[in-house]
Amino acid sequence: MDERLAVVVSKIDELPEIFRQYQQNSPNETIAFTGNAKNKSSSELIIDEEEGKQFIDNLIQKRKLNKIGMFWVSGIEIDWQLLYDTPPKRIALPTYPFEKKRYWIQKDQTRPASKSVQAFPIDEPPQLLYLETKWIEKPIEPGKNPIDNQILVFCNHSDRFDKMRSNVVTVHSGENFEQLSETKYCICPDNASDYPKLIENLDHIPEFIIHLWSDHPFEPDNKIVRNDISKSLISLFYLTQALLNKKRSNNIRIIYAYPSNQPLYEAISGFARTLSQENSDIQLKTVGFKNPYEMTAHILSECFVNDGLEIQYDDKIRQVKQLQPFEPSSISELSLKENGVYLITGGSGKLGQTIAKYIAEKVQSTIVLCGRKNP
Known part of the structure; x- marks a missing residue:
């Protein structure tokens, strides 16, 4: 200075x-x-x-x-x-001159003092609203809306789409990135670098993407499970990551179709909800079918419907998962077991520790706190 x-x-x-x-x-x-x-x-x-x-x-x-x-x-x-024996703390002063003008809003003495307003009347306490998820029937007419633009379809059996649409680009799962023809590509599902290559090779980023790599029921085999995760969650993550890193002007809808009642695939709905919260221009919708490849027309129709992120078809009856209010029949205190063992995931967080404290105060038990960081 x-x-x-x-x-x-x-x-x-x-x-x-x-x-x-x-x-x-x-x-x-x-x-x-x-x-x-x-x-x-x-x-x-x-x-x-x-x-x-x-x-x-x-x-x-x-x-x-x-x-x-x-x-x-x-x-x-x-x-x-x-x-000084002990160095004092330096204080930073403003570098501008102090202005003596007062800018506080003056109280209007001519107006009567306002009465205090209560958030809730004393005789009307706030009410609890209970919500639960329910499958609500919401039919649509298959094939009503034609798709004129290019569609990107991740599937290993593209015959049905090829017969229905001429503007389909299909992506097969394989070992390496490869362009098989003008409308066919092959990528490795768990190779993050293959997805930007795919996007770059397309004429333009399609408005609709259909993901059909989850094409078989769950099998309790570690190798198969790892392969299924690569073709579902990991693939969708890398795909959305590549789309977010690419400059684009259009919104994108991704339809993830899978065999219904399969926990491994249904967990994708959590990723879909998070994606919609963080990036409103990319919508990921999960749709469960008994056999997705027999419901091609319904899958195409889902591209145009925006009434929910979790859809399932039960014998061709379309249902949407939604929150619905309900009245509980009774509310009882949490039942805790004496000398029980309780595992609390996220136990290093404030909520986990609060729950652990509650259990410890109620019963003699063993409590295991599991978290990603030290409490």
Whole structure:
């Protein structure tokens, strides 16, 4: 800083009066010093030499504060640490002049004082609203809306789509990225770099994407499960990531069709809800069928319907999962088992610890807290 002000006081209560005098351009020049660090005289340049530094150190040892202040405002650097056994905390002051104009809204004395408003009337306490998820029947007419633009379909059996639409680009699962023809590609489901390559090779980013790689029921085999996860959650994650990194002007709807009543695939709905919250221009809808490949027309129709993110078909009856209010028949206290064992995931968080404390206060039990970080 070039412009400098040094004030020497014996106690902090003296500062307001000195600042007031300084503001009125009438400072006490015996205790308030001003200067510019750039305007060094020849005598001050001598102070910068070794002998001069010893002279300054001597002033500091003898606590000649007035002279120290005079030298500092003229541009001499002072080691302030030498003045204190414990270095004080520096305080940053505003760099702009204080403005005395008042901008607070004045209270209108002519208006009557407003009465205090209660959030809820005393005789009407807030009511709890109970919600539960239900499958609500909402039929649509298959094939009613034609798709004129290009559709990107992730499937290994594209015959049905090829027969119905000429504007279909299909993506098969394989070992490496490969363009098989103008309308057929092959990518590795769990290779993140294949998805940007696919998007770059398309003429344009399609408005509708249908994902049909989850084409068989769950099988309790570790290798098969890993492969199924690669073709479902991991594939959708890499796909949406590639779409988000690509500049585009249109919104995108992804239809993820899967065999219904399969927990491994139905878990994708959680990812779909999160995606819709964070990126409103990409919609991921999960649709469960007994056999997705027999419901091609219904899958295409889902591209145009925006009444929910979780859909299922039960014998061609279309249902949408929605929150619905309900009245509980009875509300009982949580049943806890004496000498039981309770595993709380997310136990390192505040909510998990609150639940653990509640259980510990109610029953003698073993509580295991599981979390990603130390509590």
